[in-house]
Amino acid sequence: MQKRTLRAPFFVVNPKAYLYGEKALALAKVADQLAADFDVDILFTVQQVDAARIKNETAHLFITVQHLDGIQIGRGMGYILPEAVAEAGVTATFLNHAEHPMTVSELTTAVQRADELGILTIVCADSLTEAKAVASLNPDVMVCEPTELIGTGQTSDISYMEETNQAIRMINPTIKILQAAGISTVADVEKALLSGADGTGGTSGIVCADDPAAILTDMIHKVAEIKKEA
Amino acid sequence: MQKRTLRAPFFVVNPKAYLYGEKALALAKVADQLAADFDVDILFTVQQVDAARIKNETAHLFITVQHLDGIQIGRGMGYILPEAVAEAGVTATFLNHAEHPMTVSELTTAVQRADELGILTIVCADSLTEAKAVASLNPDVMVCEPTELIGTGQTSDISYMEETNQAIRMINPTIKILQAAGISTVADVEKALLSGADGTGGTSGIVCADDPAAILTDMIHKVAEIKKEA
Amino acid sequence: MQKRTLRAPFFVVNPKAYLYGEKALALAKVADQLAADFDVDILFTVQQVDAARIKNETAHLFITVQHLDGIQIGRGMGYILPEAVAEAGVTATFLNHAEHPMTVSELTTAVQRADELGILTIVCADSLTEAKAVASLNPDVMVCEPTELIGTGQTSDISYMEETNQAIRMINPTIKILQAAGISTVADVEKALLSGADGTGGTSGIVCADDPAAILTDMIHKVAEIKKEA
Amino acid sequence: MQKRTLRAPFFVVNPKAYLYGEKALALAKVADQLAADFDVDILFTVQQVDAARIKNETAHLFITVQHLDGIQIGRGMGYILPEAVAEAGVTATFLNHAEHPMTVSELTTAVQRADELGILTIVCADSLTEAKAVASLNPDVMVCEPTELIGTGQTSDISYMEETNQAIRMINPTIKILQAAGISTVADVEKALLSGADGTGGTSGIVCADDPAAILTDMIHKVAEIKKEA
Numbered sequence: 060m061q062k063r064t065l066r067a068p069f070f071v072v073n074p075k076a077y078l079y080g081e082k083a084l085a086l087a088k089v090a091d092q093l094a095a096d097f098d099v100d101i102l103f104t105v106q107q108v109d110a111a112r113i114k115n116e117t118a119h120l121f122i123t124v125q126h127l128d129g130i131q132i133g134r135g136m137g138y139i140l141p142e143a144v145a146e147a148g149v150t151a152t153f154l155n156h157a158e159h160p161m162t163v164s165e166l167t168t169a170v171q172r173a174d175e176l177g178i179l180t181i182v183c184a185d186s187l188t189e190a191k192a193v194a195s196l197n198p199d200v201m202v203c204e205p206t207e208l209i210g211t212g213q214t215s216d217i218s219y220m221e222e223t224n225q226a227i228r229m230i231n232p233t234i235k236i237l238q239a240a241g242i243s244t245v246a247d248v249e250k251a252l253l254s255g256a257d258g259t260g261g262t263s264g265i266v267c268a269d270d271p272a273a274i275l276t277d278m279i280h281k282v283a284e285i286k287k288e289a
Numbered sequence: 290m291q292k293r294t295l296r297a298p299f300f301v302v303n304p305k306a307y308l309y310g311e312k313a314l315a316l317a318k319v320a321d322q323l324a325a326d327f328d329v330d331i332l333f334t335v336q337q338v339d340a341a342r343i344k345n346e347t348a349h350l351f352i353t354v355q356h357l358d359g360i361q362i363g364r365g366m367g368y369i370l371p372e373a374v375a376e377a378g379v380t381a382t383f384l385n386h387a388e389h390p391m392t393v394s395e396l397t398t399a400v401q402r403a404d405e406l407g408i409l410t411i412v413c414a415d416s417l418t419e420a421k422a423v424a425s426l427n428p429d430v431m432v433c434e435p436t437e438l439i440g441t442g443q444t445s446d447i448s449y450m451e452e453t454n455q456a457i458r459m460i461n462p463t464i465k466i467l468q469a470a471g472i473s474t475v476a477d478v479e480k481a482l483l484s485g486a487d488g489t490g491g492t493s494g495i496v497c498a499d500d501p502a503a504i505l506t507d508m509i510h511k512v513a514e515i516k517k518e519a
Numbered sequence: 520m521q522k523r524t525l526r527a528p529f530f531v532v533n534p535k536a537y538l539y540g541e542k543a544l545a546l547a548k549v550a551d552q553l554a555a556d557f558d559v560d561i562l563f564t565v566q567q568v569d570a571a572r573i574k575n576e577t578a579h580l581f582i583t584v585q586h587l588d589g590i591q592i593g594r595g596m597g598y599i600l601p602e603a604v605a606e607a608g609v610t611a612t613f614l615n616h617a618e619h620p621m622t623v624s625e626l627t628t629a630v631q632r633a634d635e636l637g638i639l640t641i642v643c644a645d646s647l648t649e650a651k652a653v654a655s656l657n658p659d660v661m662v663c664e665p666t667e668l669i670g671t672g673q674t675s676d677i678s679y680m681e682e683t684n685q686a687i688r689m690i691n692p693t694i695k696i697l698q699a700a701g702i703s704t705v706a707d708v709e710k711a712l713l714s715g716a717d718g719t720g721g722t723s724g725i726v727c728a729d730d731p732a733a734i735l736t737d738m739i740h741k742v743a744e745i746k747k748e749a
Numbered sequence: 750m751q752k753r754t755l756r757a758p759f760f761v762v763n764p765k766a767y768l769y770g771e772k773a774l775a776l777a778k779v780a781d782q783l784a785a786d787f788d789v790d791i792l793f794t795v796q797q798v799d800a801a802r803i804k805n806e807t808a809h810l811f812i813t814v815q816h817l818d819g820i821q822i823g824r825g826m827g828y829i830l831p832e833a834v835a836e837a838g839v840t841a842t843f844l845n846h847a848e849h850p851m852t853v854s855e856l857t858t859a860v861q862r863a864d865e866l867g868i869l870t871i872v873c874a875d876s877l878t879e880a881k882a883v884a885s886l887n888p889d890v891m892v893c894e895p896t897e898l899i900g901t902g903q904t905s906d907i908s909y910m911e912e913t914n915q916a917i918r919m920i921n922p923t924i925k926i927l928q929a930a931g932i933s934t935v936a937d938v939e940k941a942l943l944s945g946a947d948g949t950g951g952t953s954g955i956v957c958a959d960d961p962a963a964i965l966t967d968m969i970h971k972v973a974e975i976k977k978e979a
Contacts (some may be wrong), residue, residue, distance in 0.1 A: 076365040079373035106373035107337030108354075124338075126367030134492075135306040137356030137389035143309035143336035155853055159367035162850035167879040189857040192885045195920075196878065230885075262364075390622035393615055397649040419627040422652045425690075460655075536825040539833035566833035567797030568814075584798075586827030594952075595766040597816030597849035603769035603796035619827035722824075 060177030063121065063150050065199065067235060068252050068289070069100040070282050071181075071260025072275065073153075075125065078266055079106045086265075087113045087120060089272045090279075094119035097283035102151055102181075102260070107139060114148035121179070123151040126159050129168030141172040151179035155193070157204065163192075170196045181237065190223055194230040200258065201227055204240040220254035243268075248278045252285050290407030293351065293380050295429065297465060298482050298519070299330040300512050301411075301490025302505065303383075305355065308496055309336045316495075317343045317350060319502045320509075324349035327513035332381055332411075332490070337369060344378035351409070353381040356389050359398030371402040381409035385423070387434065393422075400426045411467065417456055424460040430488065431457055434470040450484035473498075475511045482515050520637030523581065523610050525659065527695060528712050528749070529560040530742050531641075531720025532735065533613075535585065538726055539566045546725075547573045547580060549732045550739075554579035557743035562611055562641075562720070567599060574608035581639070583611040586619050589628030601632040611639035615653070617664065623652075630656045641697065647686055654690040660718065661687055664700040680714035703728075705741045712745050750867030753811065753840050755889065757925060758942050758979070759790040760972050761871075761950025762965065765815065765848075768956055769796045776955075777803045777810060779962045780969075784809035787973035792841055792871075792950070797829060804838030811869070813841040816849050819858030831862040841869035845883070847894065853882075860886045871927065877916055884920040890948065891917055894930040910944035933958075938968045942975050 072090050074083055087103050094101040095118070102121040105113050114122045128138040144152070154169050155161045161169065166182070173180045182198035184190035190203050203223035220238050227234055238256035242248060243264025251259035261278070268274040302320050304313055317333050324331040325348070332351040335343050344352045358368040374382070384399050385391045391399065396412070403410045412428035414420035420433050433453035450468050457464055468486035472478060473494025481489035491508070498504040532550050534543055547563050554561040555578070562581040565573050574582045588598040604612070614629050615621045621629065626642070633640045642658035644650035650663050663683035680698050687694055698716035702708060703724025711719035721738070728734040762780050764773055777793050784791040785808070792811040795803050804812045818828040834842070844859050845851045851859065856872070863870045872888035874880035880893050893913035910928050917924055928946035932938060933954025941949035951968070958964040 073366075075363070076360055076368060076370040076373075077363055079362075079370055080376035106370055108340045108369075108373050108377040108379070110338045111342055124367075130306055132309075133306055134388060136303075136386040137354075137383065138306060139338075140306040140309055140336055143306075143338050146310035147338035149338070153367065156366040157854070158364060160852040160854050162852050163845055163856055163879055163882060164847070164850050164875055166853055167876060167882060171878065185854055186857060188861065188886065189853055192853060192857060192882045195882045195885050385623055387624070390624050392620040392622050393626055393649055393652060394617070394620050394645055396623055397646060397652060401648065415624055416627060418631065418656065419623055422623060422627060422655045425652045425655050426648065533826075536820055536823055536828060536830040536833075539822075539830055540836035566830055568800045568829075568833050568837035568839070570798045571802055584827075590766055592769075593765070593767055594848060596763075596846040597814075597843065598766060599798075600766040600769055600796055603766075603798050606770035607798035609798070613827065616826040618824060 060145070060175070062177045062179050062199065065121065065179060065235060066100045067257035068282050068286050069102065069235075069258040070279060071102045071104070071123070071237060071239060071258060072265060073104045073125075073239070073260055073262045074266050075104070075262050076106070077262070079109055083109050084113055084116060086271055086275070087117055089275060091117035091119050093276060093279040097279050099279055099282050099286060101279070104153065107144075110144065110149050111147040121150040122148055123153065123181070124149050125153050125156070127152045127154070127169060127173065127178075129165060129170070129172045131172075141169075141176050141178065145176040145178055149178060151181060151199075153181045153183065153202075154198070156183045157185050166193075167196060170198055187223055187226055190227055191230060194227050194234060197231055198234060200235045200237050202237045202239060203227070217250065217254055220251065220256060224255045245277050245281045248281045249285065252282065290375070290405070292407045292409050292429065295351065295409060295465060296330045297487035298512050298516050299332065299465075299488040300509060301332045301334070301353070301467060301469060301488060302495060303334045303355075303469070303490055303492045304496050305334070305492050306336070307492070309339055313339050314343055314346060316501055316505070317347055319505060321347035321349050323506060323509040327509050329509055329512050329516060331509070334383065337374075340374065340379050341377040351380040352378055353383065353411070354379050355383050355386070357382045357384070357399060357403065357408070359395060359400075359402045361402075371399075371406050371408065375406040375408055379408060381411060381429075383411045383413065383432075384428070386413045387415050396423070397426060400428055417453055420453055420457055421460060424457050424464060427461060428464060430465045430467050432467045432469060433457070447480065447484055450481065450486060454485045475507050478508045478511045479515065482512065520605070520635070522637045522639050522659065525581070525639060525695060526560045527717035528742050528746050529562065529695075529718040530739060531562045531564070531583070531697060531699060531718060532725060533564045533585075533699070533720055533722045534726050535564070535722050536566070537722070539569055543569050544573055544576060546731055546735070547577055549735060551577035551579050553736060553739040557739050559739055559742050559746060561739070564613065567604075570604065570609050571607040581610045582608055583613065583641070584609050585613050585616070587612045587614070587629060587633065587638075589625060589630070589632045591632075601629075601636050601638065605636040605638055609638060611641060611659075613641045613643065613662075614658070616643045617645050626653075627656060630658055647683055650683055650687055651690060654687050654694060657691060658694060660695045660697050662697045662699060663687070677710065677714055680711065680716060684715045705737050708738045708741045709745065712742065750835070750865070752867045752869050752889065755811065755869060755925060756790045757947035758972050758976050759792065759925075759948040760969060761792040761794070761813070761927060761929060761948060762955060763794045763815075763929070763950055763952045764956050765794070765952050766796070767952070769799055773799050774803055774806060776961055776965070777807055779965060781807035781810050783966060783969040787969050789969055789972050789976060791969070794843065797834075800834065800839050801837040811840040812838055813843065813871070814839050815843050815846070817842045817844070817859060817863065817868070819855060819860070819862045821862075831859075831866050831868065835866040835868055839868060841871060841889075843871045843873065843892075844888070846873045847875050856883075857886060860888055877913055880913055880917055881920060884917050884924060887921060888924060890925045890927050892927045892929060893917070907940065907944055910941065910946060914945045935967050935971045938971045939975065942972065
């Protein structure tokens with residue numbers, strides 16, 4: 060199965076477990092409109108149970124699950140079957156997030172299964188050494204967040220960003236790079252993309268803002284501006 | 290939130306990761322019709338991404354997830370938020386299946402969160418000693434399957450079933466008991482319910498049968514017959 | 520195999536991974552002398568590789584491992600075999616510490632295997648509900664530490680201690696109770712034992728003190744004093 | 750700290766949890782004598798509690814633990830501290846065995862910590878893709894066992910062995926390669942080493958043999974013969 064093409068610079072709205080149901084759908088619709096208006100690729104992560112509905116009520120988003128398991132059709136009580144996720148319209152998956160670590164074997168299998176089913180893989184690493192190991196699995200996107208910054212509202216420093224960007228590109232220059240640690244302002248978005256990353260995005264900086272739709276709009280505006288300049 | 294009342298004898302259709310999407314929906318519709326025709330409570334387990342759709346296209350089933358996580362709204366990348374599952378129309382959840390073991394702490398929290406949200410809990414134990422520990426968490430339903438029988442088409446012997454039934458009822462007589470190891474024939478259904486269990490059900494005995502709808506119909510017919518006699 | 524009798528009030532020196540090798544042995548010798556001088560039962564936890572040596576060079580301590588696995592002789596690469604631990608002279612084991620959570624099934628099996636081999640079990644729970652589930656496994660000692668206090672130097676409040684003491688004794692009055700969250704002063708030792716706990720102990724309060732031997736001596740002196748009054 | 754040099758062809762005696770205490774020591778002494786007599790490097794894996802004693806009573810073996818954790822001195826209740834293992838005289842460690850899988854992050858950290866402390870790392874992968882990811886962590890030795898063969902007495906086929914040997918050497922030609930799946934005869938030892946592997950070894954083929962010392966002697970004799978020819 061063919062994967063959907065992901066164009067840089069892209070943006071990830073990652074509500075984790077902050078939003079679900081109606082509220083997640085409402086923000087997804089805002090993101091969907093922004094994706095259309097600004098011609099920017101936006102990945103929107105969902106609770107598993109919300110995937111199909113958000114897919115059905117939007118047109119442009121990359122519907123993204125926050126995890127899936129590399130199991131095969133059959134047993135596997137309680138695990139997320141890649142085929143089920145694909146049939147529900149999911150386009151991408153995060154894997155190995157610091158909050159949801161996977162064994163080497165689980166991650167290897169999950170990347171392979173997602174590849175078979177045309178699901179884009181966004182794989183996380185929380186150090187430069189780990190990033191090199193993960194890069195050799197050839198994920199579509201890699202995330203390099205120093206674990207200690209997640210949820211803090213502090214971004215990685217520019218030299219860390221550049222160093223991880225370079226290290227990953229030396230292994231495989233086709234892997235896209237997401238720098239998204241602690242992004243909470245438009246300036247953070249700019250800084251991440253100017254580091255050379257292919258994408259950026261946010262969680263608490265957006266969903267915990269007074270007006271999530273407003274901050275998201277400003278951020279996508281900035282992404283579109285950088286896209287035009289590129 | 291109020292939990293839906295579960296009436297014994299009940300039946301669990303548990304497709305695990307054998308079915309998903311269209312095929313899962315098709316079997317769910319058969320089960321839904323049987324629940325209506327025979328006035329039997331049927332729990333139907335789903336892949337997370339299929340929950341909302343199966344809920345929307347059926348009327349009688351207890352839509353059941355195969356796992357959820359005891360997390361709170363907030364962080365928790367890739368985990369199954371109980372609130373999301375509840376809003377999607379899920380009525381029950383399995384927890385601590387032998388194929389998806391949970392830590393004592395995770396299980397304790399997941400049962401509490403499900404209780405808060407009105408989600409029935411079906412908790413698995415794979416030995417009598419473990420069953421006693423789990424019973425003290427006061428789940429709504431307990432499953433006592435000797436791990437080594439899962440997926441074999443062999444049922445627990447009647448003395449094991451009676452012994453676990455008794456042990457659990459001594460701790461808490463209000464917990465309902467599911468005996469569902471290796472159920473693949475109508476005779477197995479009868480044997481499980483006559484052991485004194487409140488419910489039974491199946492996976493491969495149904496989904497891997499030549500005609501899943503036919504075997505399921507026969508099984509529910511037997512459950513209804515036993516219900517009438519009770 | 521017969522378990523060694525543990526007499527209340529007892530004390531646990533738990534260096535976790537702060538001490539090892541020579542330094543662990545040095546503190547163990549201090550504890551051993553105190554156990555003899557004050558006739559107080561002292562459990563001393565060790566890194567696995569240090570167990571045999573500390574056993575051989577002391578006479579009175581309950582040599583305690585910080586974890587073991589409920590495996591059988593055979594495969595199980597990298598796991599801690601209960602028989603190996605027992606033959607090395609280990610008398611007790613912690614299980615299910617908040618820093619090393621176990622699945623319900625792993626914990627159940629580990630307690631059973633330790634029982635078979637005469638190893639005292641000290642099982643942790645991090646909430647009252649979890650404590651009830653764990654108590655039904657009939658460990659020799661239970662630890663009830665609200666997870667959020669570990670390593671903070673803050674003790675549980677007296678009402679939490681009394682509540683957990685009571686809840687556990689209602690299930691099984693023969694289980695001994697260890698209250699050891701955040702113990703760092705002699706006053707903390709006194710407070711924990713006066714709550715009705717059978718034992719107390721410490722980690723960072725001792726090993727990170729300027730003079731670990733001195734603070735340990737003062738604490739054991741207090742335990743002995745309370746023992747005499749009892 | 751300097752790692753001990755490991756010379757090919759080497760041999761690994763891996764009793765897993767089959768042997769411990771006196772019996773493990775007895776086989777270790779046989780292996781130690783063979784290492785001396787045939788000038789072959791032999792790694793002998795131990796239960797953690799047996800490490801120090803077997804180190805003290807042998808002279809030539811690479812004392813090898815079956816796992817360690819990449820933790821730092823401090824908290825980490827129940828985990829295996831690399832410093833403790835090093836001080837006890839351990840020279841090498843297995844990591845990420847199929848029976849003891851590690852997360853990407855845990856494995857990365859454990860390799861780094863072992864490197865800091867001069868402990869040789871023997872890292873397992875159970876597929877070719879996983880092997881490539883693991884190779885980028887630069888372990889000293891890699892093991893490539895198709896998981897399904899472990900403990901079966903069946904060896905990997907020669908083409909699988911040659912393929913993994915090649916793939917690993919393309920990434921990093923300095924990594925030594927252990928081919929040890931299902932080795933139970935002298936012919937298996939020969940086949941593995943002639944595949945181009947740097948080392949081989951066994952578990953059940955040795956410890957479950959009628960006369961473990963005899964079969965081990967024959968195997969080491971073969972290794973020595975191949976070494977001379979090289």
